[in-house]
Amino acid sequence: MVFSKVIKALLAGGVLAASVLASGVVHATTDKPAVDRDTLVVGVEKEFQNLDGLVTISGDSLRYGWQIYDTLYGFDLEGKIVPRLATSVTISPDSKVFTYKLRKGVKFHNGTQFTSKDVKASVEHILDPKSKSTRRPYFAPIVDSIETPDPYTVVFKLKVPDGAFQNKVAGYLYILPGDYLASLANPDAFAQAPISLGPYKVKRYAPGGSELVLERFDDFWGEKPKIKTLIFKAITEPVSRVNAILRGEIDVAVVLPFPDYDRLKKEAGLDVISSPVASPLYIRVYTDDPASPFSKREVRQALSYAIDTNAIIKSVLHGVGEPLGTFISNYYPYGAKKSIKAYPYDPKKAKELLAKAGYPSGFETTLNIQGDLPKELSETVAAYWGQIGVKVKLNRLTYAAFQRLNNTHASGPLALSQFTNALYDPIHPVGGAFSKDGSWSNYNNPDVEALLQKVNSVSGAQQRGEIFEQVGQILHDDAAGFFLSEYFYIYAKKKSVQWDVQKGSGFLNFRTAGWK
Template structure:
C-alpha cells in the first residue's frame, strides 16, 4: 500500500490515500455468485447524455457510473479507492499528481485503456473550444496532462488543489475510448464506449435506456444481465411499479408513500443523508429582480418550514446556507424567516408594483416533490401581491431553456448536489459569473473573488474562513430563494442486496444483486 500525504490533504473532507490493486473495482465487495438477472430502475426523468464530461444531472451520472471507469472512485463509505489507477503519488509541492494504471484493461470496443486514452479524455474536457459542461470542474486546476509511459499518466496542476482527487473520483472523470471519441465526436453522448461493467444496448427516448453486461469486464463480474432505466415522472406511478414488482428500484420515493411502502414486507425504503439542496433560481438579469431587495423579499415571502413539514413530510431540512451541512466548508448563515409583511415592505422599497407578473418555471418529476413545491411557492408569492405565471417542463428541455442567456423566466426551481462534497464545487459552477450552471445569471465580482480564493488556497483553515464570508454574502445578495436540503430516498424490492448511494446521490447499481 502506498500513501502520500501532502498539503492537498489539508482541505480535507476525504482521506487521500493510495491503496493496493486488490481493492474492489467499483467500491463494493463481491456479493455471492447469484445468476445475473434483469434489473429495472424507475427514475423521475431520463438521462440527458452519456458523455461524462458533458453531464450535469444526477440521472445521467447514475448511467455513466455503469459504463465508465475512472482513475479513482469511492467505496461504500465515500472513501477514495483505486479503479483504473492502481496507485498514485502527489508531489511535495502539491502541484503534480502521478497515476500508475492497471495493465491489460480494455474498453468495450477492444481498444486498450492506457495513458493516451486518459490524456485524450482530459485534454478534451479542458479544451474550452469543446464547450463541455464539466470544463470548469477540471480546467480550473489542471494545467497539463502527460502520458509519461504506456501505463503512467501525470497531471500538472495550476496550483495545489485540495479537492483534486475527489474531482477525479467524480463521475465526470469517466475515461472514454479514444477510438470512439474520434469516430463519434459530438454524438458520443448517444453512443458511449467505456471500460465499465456495462455497455449501452438500447435507448428509446422517453421510454427506456437499457444496459447489458460487459462479460469481459476486468474487475468483479457484472451482477445483472441487463439494467433498464425507465423515466416515470409521476411519483405515485413509481411507487405502484415498486409494489407490483414492475420496477426493482425507484428513485426518488415520494414522501407521502414512504410509510406505506415501509409496511410492505416485499419492499424496503432507504432514507439517507444527501449533499443535495433545492433552491429557486432568481433571474438576476431581469427586472424587477435585478434589485437585491426584491430578491430578499421573495425569500421572506416563502414558508420553508411548511414545505419541509407538509410537502416533504420531514424528509428534508430548511436550508441554512447555499451549500448543505454535509458539504466540507459549510457554515450556517441562517435561513430567511417567513415574514409576508416584510416581503411586501421590501417589494415596495424596490419599486415592485402589486399585480406585477412574473414567470415561474419548474421541472416535473426530476426532483422529489419539485412541481408540488413550485406550486406552493406560487401561492406564497401571489399572497404578497405578485401575479405568477406557472409553467412545468420535461427536465431536458427545462435545462436547455434555463441555460439560454435570453431566457424569459423570473424564477426556476433548481437543485444542486455538491458531488465532490466540497464547498468549491458546491458554489463555483452555480454562483460564479461564468459558472456553467449559474441559472440565476448572478454576476458579482466580490462573490467571484471569494470563491476563487477558496479554490486556490492550500490551507484548510483559510478556506473555511473564506467560505464563511462567501456564504454570508450570497445570502445577502439572494440570487436564490433558499429552500431546503434534501435527504435521498430509494425504494427497492426485498429480494435485492447491496443497494446504496453515495451521499452525493450517485445510486451505485454495479454491486446490486437480485435473488
C-alpha cells in the same frame, strides 16, 4: 395566519395531495425478481438524454455513469476518494502538478488496452468546444497541459492551483478509449455507441431514452458485479412508478413522490429509504439585469421572508426535508456553516422591504420549473409570493427542455431547480451556480469571487471548509437564491434485493447490488 390561508387554499384545491395513487390501494404483491435472479430492473424518474457521460449533465449521467464508466479515482459509498484506474497520485507542493500511476492490464469494453493516451484523449474530449461538454468549465480554465511520459503515467499540469482537482477527477473524468474517439465522424457520435471500462456495457438503448439495458462486462478489472443484466426503465409518471414497484414489475424504484413515503414504509415486502443527496432545492435568481427587480437585494430578501419553508417541508415534502439557509448543504463533508438558518417567515417584513425597494404593489414575474420536481412546490411558493403582491406565472418544462435553457443561461428570471452533488466538495454547487464563470450562473459577487480564488489554492478539508463557510454566509445575507430545503431522494426496493444507497449524493451505484 397567512400560512394557514395559503395551505388551506391549496388543500381545498387539491394541490397538496395525500397520495399520488390514482385510484384504490395497491399493495406490494411479491418480492420475487421482476425477471430473474441475474437481472435487476430499476424504475427511474426521467428519460435518458445522452449516454456520453462527459457531455451530459450530472442529473442525467448519475443514473448510468458509475455502471458504464470508470475514473482514475472515485468515491466509495461514504464519499471518500479512493483509487480506481490509477493506483497512486503524487501532488506537487503548489497543487499545480498531479502525476498519476495507472493500473495495468485494464481493458475497455471493445477489448483494447487502457493506457495514458486514453486519459489524455478523454480530457481533450471535454475541452473540445464541439463536444459541448458540461464538464468543460471545471477543466478548461485550469488545465495547462497533459503529458504521457509512458503508457502508465499521466501528468496534469495546471495553470493555477486547484485544491479540488482530485474531486473533479473522481466525479467528472470518465475515461474513454482514445482510438475509438478518433475513429468517430464527430464528437456527438460517441453518445450513440458509448464504450468505456466500467463493470457494465451498453446492450440496448431505446429511442428517446425510455429504456437502457446494460450487461455485465466480464473482463472488468475490479470485482465482478453479481447482477448480469441491469434494465433501467424511465417511468416518468410518479403514480406509475409507485404502482410498478408495488406490483413487482420493477425491483428498485428511485425518486419516489413525497406524499407516499409514509404509506410505502408500511409495505411488508419493501425497504423504503430516504437519503439526503447534499443537493439544495432552491430557486435560482437572475440578478445581472439592472432593470429587473431581482437586481435589488431588498427584493430578494423580501421574497425570502415571504416563504414559510418549514410549512413547505411539512405539507409539500411531507416531512422529507430539512430547512436550509444557504446553498451549501449540511451533508457535504465540509464547508457547511450550520449556524446559518433559513429566513424566518415574516410577510409583514417582506412587504416593507418590497416597498423600500420601490415595489409597494409588487410586480409580475415568471418561474421556470424543472419538470421532474413536485408541481405542488412551485404552486405553493407562488401562493406565498402572491400574498405580498408578487404575481408568478408558472412555466413547467420537461427536464430536457429546462436543461437546454439552464445550460445556456436562459432559464431566468427565476428557475426552480435541484442541484446534484457530484464532487463531494462545495466548489461544484457554488462554482456552477454562483460564480461569474459558472455553467448556470447569472450571479457575480466580488466577495464570492475572491473567496473562490482563494479556495482554489487550498487542498486541506479544514481550510477549504472555513472558506466555504464564509461563502455560504455571503450567499445567505445577499439572498442570492431562494433556498427551500435540503433535498432527499426516496428509494424503494424489494426486501430480497441487496443494494446500498450512495450517501450524500444522487448517483446510483449498482456495482455491488444483488439478490439475497
